[in-house]
Amino acid sequence: MMFGAVEQLLREKIGLDSGTVGLSVIRHALRERMSACQISELQDYWQLLAGSPSELQELINAVVVPETWFFRDREAFTAMTRHARARMRPGQPIMLLSLPCSTGEEPYSMAMAMFDAGFGAQDFKIDAVDVSTGNLAAAERAVYGRNSFRGDFLEFRGRYLEAAEGGLRPEVRVLKQVRFRLGNLFDPAASYGPAPYDIIFCRNLLIYFNRNLQDRALVCLKTLLAPDGLLLVGPAESGLPILHGFASARLPMAFAFTNVEPAKAPRMVAPSKSRFGPATPAPISDVSKVLSPIRPASSNAAKVERSVHPSERAAQSLASVERTANAGRVAEAKELARTHLGEYGPSAEIFYLLGLAQDAEDARSEAIQNYRKALYLEPRHQEALAHLALLLRKQGDIAGAEALTGRLGRIGKRSGT
Ligand SMILES: C[S@@+](CC[C@H](N)C(=O)[O-])C[C@H]1O[C@@H](n2cnc3c(N)ncnc32)[C@H](O)[C@@H]1O
Incomplete structure (x- = not known):
């Protein structure tokens, strides 16, 4: 009974869904806090919790999952610098947000990637927000051990970090770019800085929410993001933004979405060409071809249509299905997809x-x-892998989801992302 009340409190305060994160995580945090407070009865702890915001904060600190590391999903940082370059305005810094920032590896990686891309200190600002005071304290201390450095791409350590007691610390110029704040994605009163942001990293948080809270979270993110801003989510979350009026930026392994009217969204990459390698921007002329509307197959228009190469017609048709789906016209998108299947196989x-x-x-x-059919035809189709992993996870098939996420990671490594 009391346990259910704690579960509900955590769901209301920070969105944590026990069904997703597992009851054992909440039980473990409760045991830790009760022992720290020298309380043996859950009933007594509940009373303390109800009257003590500081104890609630301690419970939140104990229950959150802080897992993070430098340059996690490297391609996301490339997507960030590419977008930042396109949005440079004289005299106005690019505004970046890392929410949740956990222990700081993500926002510091953002700063390093911006410097690497040629931005100066005055060209960008990073706000970093998290609901855990413990994680924020670690972020401000900024001393990192082995766990924060994973994968093969580690040469940035020599360029941006220096030895400190207990590990490595980013150089002062990196530290100075990031401003940490305590904040809750669901708290409308929270101040994240001078929103809207040009780029928001909200990665590996939505997976802990149920569907309702994911919806609420995306509405909050939309209000924080500039109209043509870029949202980056985690691999297992990449099915969500598209349900909320975001359009995929189609950058392999970046899990990046643009906050624009889908019909007006410039595609950064022509469809299906560069799925397996690092993304190469499509020339503007190619992009506009892909996006041009399908003409009705009649009269003069049909003649024009017939003069277009079949593969190009198929690409146009695909783009039309995608635009319609992005616009939220789901029934119409399904209809167009079935027509496409009949016509192009x-x-x-x-x-x-x-x-x-x-x-x-x-x-x-x-x-x-x-x-699954998509993966049968293209085993390395990254978006299909990511979306299928998310669905399997939702259905409780954690092993299946993790196998797919592992496959995604291996593909990323092979393609150097
Ligand atoms: C798994 S870490 C993700 C860190 C980083 N974005 C990454 O992908 O590596 C999840 C973080 O979300 C924070 N968090 C959980 N609920 C939150 C909320 N409602 N608002 C803000 N931060 C939250 C936790 O404190 C934790 O630091």
């Missing part, structure tokens, strides 16, 4: 888009089937 991309539309309607088993 099966392809990984169309099964993926059909899965996406079904995902948006919460038709999970159909979506899973279509993601």
